[in-house]
Amino acid sequence: MDKNKRDWKDIIEKSNGTMMMMPDLFIQDMKDIENDRKELNEYLIGAAEREIKLNVRTQNMFLSLREYLVKNGLKNVWAKDIGLNVAALEDGKFVVNFSDVKRAT
Secondary structure: OOOOOOOHHHHHHOOOOOOOOOOHHHHHHHHHHHHHHHHHHHHHHHHHHHHHHHHHHHHHHHHHHHHHHHHOOOOOHHHEEEEEOHHHHHOOOOOEEEEEOOOOO
16 A cells, blocks of 8 residues: 555544445546535635735725815714715715714713
């Protein structure tokens, strides 16, 4: 036996009934499933990275908007939540919604 190959018969015998060898009939399907799982995990990692980068871009945009608004005389923009009005953007206009938020002091 190849010294790098594990002796699964021995491992299963020593498992005290917690492992069981399945028929070779299922091997290819299980390999395919594992490959699909790895592919999904890679996709999810990429999606998580894109989500984080999108969140940073969004926060940077709202920071720039707040700084612009302050420079143009609007007060208290730091104590308000600002959100994008998606309906307006779909109509080709950039509108933000302001809402008052109670902040911890």
